[in-house]
Amino acid sequence: MEHATVHSLRTHQELPLPLDEVFAFFADAGNLERITPPELNFRILTPQPINVAEGTFIDYRLRLFGLPFSWKTEITKWEPPHQFVDEQRQGPYRQWIHRHRFSATSGGTLMEDEVLYQLPLAPLGNLALPLIRLQLGRIFNYRKEAIRCILGGS
Numbered sequence: 755m756e757h758a759t760v761h762s763l764r765t766h767q768e769l770p771l772p773l774d775e776v777f778a779f780f781a782d783a784g785n786l787e788r789i790t791p792p793e794l795n796f797r798i799l800t801p802q803p804i805n806v807a808e809g810t811f812i813d814y815r816l817r818l819f820g821l822p823f824s825w826k827t828e829i830t831k832w833e834p835p836h837q838f839v840d841e842q843r844q845g846p847y848r849q850w851i852h853r854h855r856f857s858a859t860s861g862g863t864l865m866e867d868e869v870l871y872q873l874p875l876a877p878l879g880n881l882a883l884p885l886i887r888l889q890l891g892r893i894f895n896y897r898k899e900a901i902r903c904i905l906g907g908s
Contacts, residue, residue: 758848758876761883765894770862777825777835777856779905780865781806786814789900791889791893793817808832811843818836818846827852848872853896865901869893 766837768769783804790796797836798804799813804831806812814825825845832838835856842850849872855863874888 757872758872759880760849761871761873761887763871763887763890763894764867766863766864766866766900768864769901773835773856773858773863776863776865776905780838780854780856781834784813788904789897790816791896794893795822799824801865805825806832806838810851812840836855848874848876 764894777841783798783800783806784802787798795815795817797815799810799815803809804812808829808831810829810832811839812827812829812836814827815822816825817823823846826843827840827845827850828843830841830851831853831894837853837855841852849870853868854871855866855868857866869890875881
């Protein structure tokens with residue numbers, strides 16, 4: 755059996771707010787809908803408010819490339835206000851690990867995202883990599899702009 759290649763996506767963003775405020779925004783799972791492109795029709799199915807902590811599972815429903823699917827993540831690391839990690843437990847990827855890091859800066863907070871992912875159906879799934887990279891880039895660019903509009907910053 756062939757192993758799937760691990761791909762990565764990294765972004766960062768400076769926000770003019772204190773570390774605690776920025777982390778609190780991301781600790782509220784309900785804000786995910788606010789920073790996700792509308793065409794994904796992203797909905798959180800887990801009853802809210804969600805008490806996010808290590809071991810919390812969150813269920814979502816969304817649409818990607820016109821296809822509806824379920825996504826379940828688990829918070830595998832929870833270290834307020836510096837970082838948390840969510841990992842896909844059910845969804846479209848073979849693996850999805852999203853690390854969110856936050857650090858205080860002289861002007862506010864630096865927020866860094868790192869996503870490690872594997873596509874399904876290796877090695878065939880890697881044929882879709884250019885399309886997936888393009889889509890993830892669009893999603894994270896939208897997210898950056900939405901966060902900038904809501905929280906400010908560059």
